[in-house]
Amino acid sequence: RKEVEQDPGPFNVPEGATVAFNCTYSNSASQSFFWYRQDCRKEPKLLMSVYSSGNEDGRFTAQLNRASQYISLLIRDSKLSDSATYLCVVSNTGNQFYFGTGTSLTVIP
């Protein structure tokens, strides 16, 4: 079983739409959770950490449900510049980072 599972998409949404990505993780002892963004032919970059209480950064909201081992990312008012692959990342006590396959998002004018 994979450490992190994501729906690969692709998601094609119009500008201004709200889109949500989900992922699940298998290790209940996982410690830290993140969403990374990866643009085409670029390296992954941290988008936001995910906290148990949920957190928001502008148009982006991340949620964590430890009981269900489930992480989500909500993007409101999508912009063309949001087009990218969004990677769900989980790390454990050994400071190891496990990546999902990534969810591809294309925002259409």
Next chain:
Amino acid sequence: EAGVAQSPRYKIIEKRQSVAFWCNPISGHATLYWYQQILGQGPKLLIQFQNNGVVDDSQLPKDRFSAERLKGVDSTLKIQPAKLEDSAVYLCASSGLTGRRFEAFFGQGTRLTVV
């Protein structure tokens, strides 16, 4: 702050040849990772170093891949001999404490094509 440096950016080799990649992590980061990212997939951890010791190399194909971090700073990843299925982007990352949690920072990667 300088980021993770990797070289070369691109490499094309024939199968059965050897290749080496270099990484310089963010200053002060004790943990260094090598990931392999095949097109359309997420990064897969190959090896993790803590200073100059190996923490996890369970997914490193040891018959052909090797990595070292002799002085606990720079690292090299070698493939010998290369196979067609090794074509991928090889990402180096290092992690450091940001606030109360460790975050991973990536280099730009080396795009390897084996023909």
